[in-house]
Amino acid sequence: MITDVEAATPALCRLQLGSELRQLRAATGLTSRQVVRKLLWSPSKLTRLETGENASVEPSDIMALCQIYEAGEEISELLKGYAAVTKTKRDWWQSPEYRPVIRPGFKAFLGLEATAAALHNYESEYVPGLLQTAEYVRVIHRRAHQGMSDGDIDRMVAVRMNRQDVLHRTSPLKLTAIISEAVLMRQVGGPKVMRSQLAHIAELAEAPNVRVQVVPFKAGHHTGMNGAFMLLKFRDQVGLRPIVYFENLIDSWVTRRQADVERFEDGVADLQALAPGPQESLSMIMKAMKEL
Incomplete structure (x- = not known):
């Protein structure tokens, strides 16, 4: 309470x-x-x-x-x-400035993310949102939302940057980011943008509330191959059970069904066991930076 x-x-x-x-x-x-x-x-x-x-x-x-x-x-x-x-x-996302670029489903998620105690995020195609740089975000949105005005793109970038405050608040969100090695290889925005992005991940990974693991190609098939997801967990005082969040180009949704959530909890455990630990994963990130 x-x-x-x-x-x-x-x-x-x-x-x-x-x-x-x-x-x-x-x-x-x-x-x-x-x-x-x-x-x-x-x-x-x-x-x-x-x-x-x-x-x-x-x-x-x-x-x-x-x-x-x-x-x-x-x-x-x-x-x-x-x-x-x-x-x-x-809440900041209720501001008239951001309202035009935030879908109803995503607005609901922002409230959940802002109050969550822990978030486990698996991504196979791009850097998790809470670890993205502004330049990386801008490139992604320009491609995904072709024809959108520069002003709205700026608003979407600002939304992503404001979200990241949860990692730096007084009681910071505990983030476990598990990413496919493909994320390190994909040159979003070109070598300069990617080097800056990978350096940003390496810096954030030093924080005690951020854990980054990379699933290497050599690990073979794994439970994350079915798609990206976020598993959110809340403090006992909130009284909410864990939920799983998904999104795509046109929609976003959550599932609260206990059986579904338990499957994704098992999936997180499998991915964490399969991926190298944070130090070895950091070495993979640094190697990818050098190759750029």
């Missing part, structure tokens, strides 16, 4: 609020359908509240739920406080 509500981010308040609401409803034995019937809400409204997907939350909605759940005065005031934060503050 958040102890300092006023200092908390809106994203964290939304997720904490959702967790508390789910627990309160479970304690009463009420189903989602029963609750929305009582309040004359759409089912999706309660779902969004319980999963923390709303950009802001109306305190009056929280009070209505607390009455149905017969929540005590202390917990009711706390939840109202969470809602108030979402009304008075904005």
